[in-house]
Amino acid sequence: MCTAATYQTKDFYMGRTLDYEFSYGEEITITPRYYPFHFKHGAVLEDHYAMIGMAHVAENYPLYYEGANEKGLAMAGLNFVGNAAYGHPMDDKDNIAVYELIPWLLGQCASVADVRKLVKTLNIVDTVFSPQFPNAQLHWLIADANEAITMECMKDGLHIYDNPVGVMTNNPPFDKQLFRLNDYMALSPKQPSNNFSDKLDLGSYSRGMGALGLPGDLSSSSRFVRAAFVKMNALSGNSEVESVNQVFHIMGSVEQQRGCCEVSEGHYEITIYTACMNVSKGIYYYTTYTNHQITAVDMQKENLNGEMLVRYPMLQEEKILIQN
Numbered sequence: 001m002c003t004a005a006t007y008q009t010k011d012f013y014m015g016r017t018l019d020y021e022f023s024y025g026e027e028i029t030i031t032p033r034y035y036p037f038h039f040k041h042g043a044v045l046e047d048h049y050a051m052i053g054m055a056h057v058a059e060n061y062p063l064y065y066e067g068a069n070e071k072g073l074a075m076a077g078l079n080f081v082g083n084a085a086y087g088h089p090m091d092d093k094d095n096i097a098v099y100e101l102i103p104w105l106l107g108q109c110a111s112v113a114d115v116r117k118l119v120k121t122l123n124i125v126d127t128v129f130s131p132q133f134p135n136a137q138l139h140w141l142i143a144d145a146n147e148a149i150t151m152e153c154m155k156d157g158l159h160i161y162d163n164p165v166g167v168m169t170n171n172p173p174f175d176k177q178l179f180r181l182n183d184y185m186a187l188s189p190k191q192p193s194n195n196f197s198d199k200l201d202l203g204s205y206s207r208g209m210g211a212l213g214l215p216g217d218l219s220s221s222s223r224f225v226r227a228a229f230v231k232m233n234a235l236s237g238n239s240e241v242e243s244v245n246q247v248f249h250i251m252g253s254v255e256q257q258r259g260c261c262e263v264s265e266g267h268y269e270i271t272i273y274t275a276c277m278n279v280s281k282g283i284y285y286y287t288t289y290t291n292h293q294i295t296a297v298d299m300q301k302e303n304l305n306g307e308m309l310v311r312y313p314m315l316q317e318e319k320i321l322i323q324n
């Protein structure tokens with residue numbers, strides 16, 4: 001399971017948790033403007049927008065999980081197992097393999113409006129990167145400071161949904177996730193009043209009772225409702241520290257602790273890392289399961305006119321500050 005959410009203060013942010021039972025060996029990866037992308041079905045991008053994100057790098061190719069470009073567009077790929085369906089190459093289409101989609105869009109689009117135009121000729125194809133890497137079944141949250149969309153490629157074609165919540169998890173398809181929020185419209189950060197019966201003397205015996213009924217489990221549909229409630233009600237100051245801090249708190253509402261989600265005998269899904277991208281500035285902040293220290297990599301500190309990938313391994317060691 002994974003969750004992604006946008007957040008706006010003075011700058012625009014996208015957060016994501018990467019939940020899985022093992023790591024593929026991912027690194028914070030900056031792709032500068034002149035790294036050549038040779039896409040599997042012929043398209044070439046010799047120059048493009050620079051981007052930063054989390055990727056597994058194989059054969060010097062950045063297999064991105066999520067990223068943001070220098071123009072303020074961000075996207076994240078999350079599992080969509082059983083519902084994602086990709087096609088075969090077709091004439092007169094931009095045939096882009098699933099694993100190529102993030103660099104293809106972030107490399108060329110400055111906004112969600114640009115994405116909407118570019119995907120008109122897009123055909124997401126099932127071609128694999130290599131036999132060692134079967135394709136992931138994904139869907140994507142794509143957002144800029146003005147709007148967010150969810151993109152899902154299913155048996156019946158490509159769906160682009162407006163995403164007014166700026167939140168995405170996994171199954172079921174996004175229209176069903178969004179509809180389910182209707183069930184929770186009575187939830188509130190304010191204390192409830194007694195609508196149950198005026199014949200009963202009911203009252204709040206605890207703070208936080210306005211959100212009683214907010215689902216607390218780890219299923220993707222429950223995480224969607226929980227992250228949506230937290231994100232839509234979250235308040236913070238405008239500064240970088242306050243904003244980043246708040247994004248980590250929002251993502252913390254859906255994090256997974258080892259032991260609570262068994263995926264096979266003795267194997268547990270955990271939040272391997274949590275990311276907060278300052279999309280406006282190109283800064284990638286992260287924590288990992290073993291390291292709560294927020295660590296940052298700033299794209300603008302690198303030579304964005306280069307041709308070589310810049311890679312930073314995630315720091316994994318927990319550093320506890322002893323105060324006495």
Ligand SMILES: C[C@H](CCC(=O)NCCS(=O)(=O)O)[C@H]1CC[C@H]2[C@@H]3[C@H](O)C[C@@H]4C[C@H](O)CC[C@]4(C)[C@H]3C[C@H](O)[C@]12C
Pocket residue numbers: 001002018019020024056063064065077078079080081099129133134135136137138170220
């Ligand atoms: C497992 C990750 C998704 C996490 C997630 O959504 N978990 C939910 C589990 S569940 O559905 O609810 O059961 C996905 C997100 C991005 C994926 C990676 C990226 O797509 C990049 C490459 C693509 C290659 O084809 C496969 C390896 C890979 C390196 C992918 C491995 C894996 O599928 C990743 C890491």
